[in-house]
Amino acid sequence: MPDISEELRIPKPCPSCGSQRxxxxxxxxxxxKVFCVSCGTYVCLYADVAKxxxxxxxxxxxxxxxxxxxxxxxx
Ligand SMILES: [Zn+2]
Numbered sequence: 001m002p003d004i005s006e007e008l009r010i011p012k013p014c015p016s017c018g019s020q021r022x023x024x025x026x027x028x029x030x031x032x033k034v035f036c037v038s039c040g041t042y043v044c045l046y047a048d049v050a051k052x053x054x055x056x057x058x059x060x061x062x063x064x065x066x067x068x069x070x071x072x073x074x075x
Contacts, residue, residue, distance in 0.1 A: 007037055011052050016041040024049060 004026045013020050014036035021037040030047035 008049065010049050012044060014041050014043055
């Protein structure tokens with residue numbers, strides 16, 4: 001069976017070593033367990049990772065909108 005996992009950086013640190021890099025399955029099943037890349041400790045479920053990443057992306061998009069709005073006002 002091929003290795004179909006990928007590494008991600010998440011806001012939540014590993015409870016054991018504090019690393020924010022985790023290994024997830026590329027299947028992205030919400031019930032998949034996510035493990036720390038450094039020490040292999042179980043960190044959370046993929047559903048939690050997906051939520052964290054969505055929240056991060058959301059605030060980034062808001063920032064871009066704000067920048068665009070500021071630029072528009074300076075015109
Ligand atoms: Zn760890």
